[in-house]
Amino acid sequence: MQNSFMFGVSVGESFAEYILWDGSKTIAAKRAYLTRENLKNSLQQFVAAHKDKEISKAFVSLRISEKLMDYKLSGAVAHVTTEGFENWLELRGCSGSALTSSELHFSVRERIQASGEIHQALANEELEGIAAKLQLMEIKKVCLHFLHANINPAHEKQAQEFFQSKNLEVFVPEKTENQDEVTRWRKNALNATISSLFQDLKKDLVEGFKDVVPTDKIYFVGAEGEVFQDENHKRVGSLFASYSALGFQYQDSKVDVLHLGLEDFVLISPNSWSDIWESPWGKVENKSLKIRSLGIQPTLGLELNDFKHFDFNNRSEGWEPGPMSFGRGQKATLMDLWVENAKVAKLEGLQDRMIPAGVQKFKNSLLALIKASHDRNLETDKVIKDLQSLGMQKIVMESLMHRQNKKIKVTGPLADLFSNGFKKDAGASFDKEDFAEARAVIAVGMKAKV
Known part of the structure; x- marks a missing residue:
């Protein structure tokens, strides 16, 4: 029917997928x-090509680069906490990355007991x-982190209404069963x-x-399979939405999902849940x-190990600047190993992106x-084939x-590229149709x- 057309959009850090679904x-x-x-x-061009279709809804997953989640790039956020708990965002498992400037930490004398009784x-x-002070500093967003507000939100609501009356955007932790204030507050801070x-x-x-x-x-699609529009406490969850969505399709099939995407290689367990994200913060x-996330990734760098043998390092170069073969990258990556493979050249989004100068730069x-390796007599073609085989083995073994x-179930634009590695895996099957995330x-x- 005409009114059943829908758009699916999956936005990653470096690629976006668009599909029209009937x-x-x-x-x-x-x-x-x-x-x-x-x-x-790019979305306007795709939409314009199908403007004759009557669209009923559009569903979007939106992933934001962790590099851009730094408060210095994303904008300053003030944090107001219960007095004595100003440093809780930096507690337990924090790698040292700050979520806001120390100048924007404020505290107030208020206290609610674990029983919910108001003590002060x-x-x-x-x-x-x-x-x-926030007005003088031109700060527009404020997070409220009050102890035991999950049990009794009276002070939280009071402060929220007050700051909203001052035309500030206010973020409060979502009310959940989780009693760990640190992980709740940190999610709220990242949402802001x-x-x-x-x-x-x-x-x-x-x-x-x-x-x-x-x-x-x-x-917008969330990590738990829900959809939302303006709820600001849902935004961190949306970072995992497309991968969770891939898993939701197979919850009744007793099958894991291995997604070999252009940005990430991930293994998804549709019948298991995680309550905590081990973030850089x-x-x-x-x-x-x-x-x-697999140990091997599409833009993982190549190097010589301590024994002067070829291997992969522990750093993903990402698509910005991207593999060397695309012209801007400065370090060889796994994707460069397949630069002359016809399957890569035909991939939607990569056509005509590889340039001869970049390919030569990689070689x-x-x-x-x-020349710096243990065996200086190696041929370039042999090194490429050996590293292709090593990468494939690592993916198959980890899965x-x-x-x-x-x-x-193996999905993703690079699934076909690694299909030979799964020939002896009786439990493996392939989703041959591309654009698995948007679907x-x-x-x-x-x-x-x-």
């Missing part, structure tokens, strides 16, 4: 390399002083930190869908399907490593060791209550 199958699809095409324009009332006079980035990306999406999908019909409350880099079901986002959105 209720049973993909009608059209596109992958945009966001380093070369921005989100708004919150005075608006203290909030007045903080609001005046990425708020501006999220809104900017949402603005691009809204403009991309202009005149085709009304704003109130654009839904420490442990964060975040419920999603269990998602394991020159590899030759330099060969065997950590899967929770005997069967595994999964639509599947989850269709089941969610909107």
Whole structure:
């Protein structure tokens, strides 16, 4: 039916997938390399090509780069806590990365007991002083972290209403069963930190869908399979939405999902849940399907190990600047090993992205490593084949060791590239159709209550 058309959008750090769905199958699809095409324009082009279709809804998963989640890039956020607990965001498992400037930590004399009884009332006079300072510093966002507010939110609501009356955007921890204040507060702080980035990306999406999908019909998918629009406490969960969506499709099939995407290689366990995200800022409350990042990744760098043999290092170079073969990268990566493979050249989003100068630069880099290696007589082609085989073996072995079901479904744009490695794996099967993330986002959105 005409009104059953839907858009599915999966936005990653460097790539975005768009599909048009008719209720049973993909009608059209596109992958945009966001380093070369921005989100708004690439989406507008895709939408314009299908403007004759009447769209009922659009479902979106939105992943934000951890590099951009630094408060120095995302905008300053003030934090108001119970007096004596100003440093709790930096407790337990924090790697040293700060979530805000120390100048924006404020505390108030208020106290609610673990029983929920108010021990010391919150005075608006203290909030007045903080609001005046924030106005002078031109701070627009504030997080409230009051001890035991999960049990009795009276002071939290009082402060929220007060700061909102001062035209500040206020973030409070989501009420959950989790009694660990540190992980709850840290999630709230990250929700506030990425708020501006999220809104900017949402603005691009809204403009991309202009005149085709009304704003109130654009839904974001969360990590638990829910959909949302403006709830600011859901944004951290959306970072894991596309991978959780891939797993939700197989919850009744007793099969794990190995997604070999352009940005990440992840193993998803559809029947297991994780309540904590081990983030660069420490442990964060975040419920999603269990998602394991493999030790080998698409842009993992190549190097000589301590024995002067070729190996992969522990650093992913990412797609910005990307593999050397794409012209801007400065270090050889796993993706460079397949630069002359016809399957890579045909991948949607990568066509015509590899340049001859970049390919030659990669081969020159590899030759330099060969001369410094234990065996200086190696041929470049042999090194490439050996490293391809090593990468494939690592992927297959890790998927065997950590899967929770005997069967595994391999998805993603690079799935076919590594298919030979799974020939002896009787439990492995392949999703041959590309754009698995965007399709999964639509599947989850269709089941969610909107």
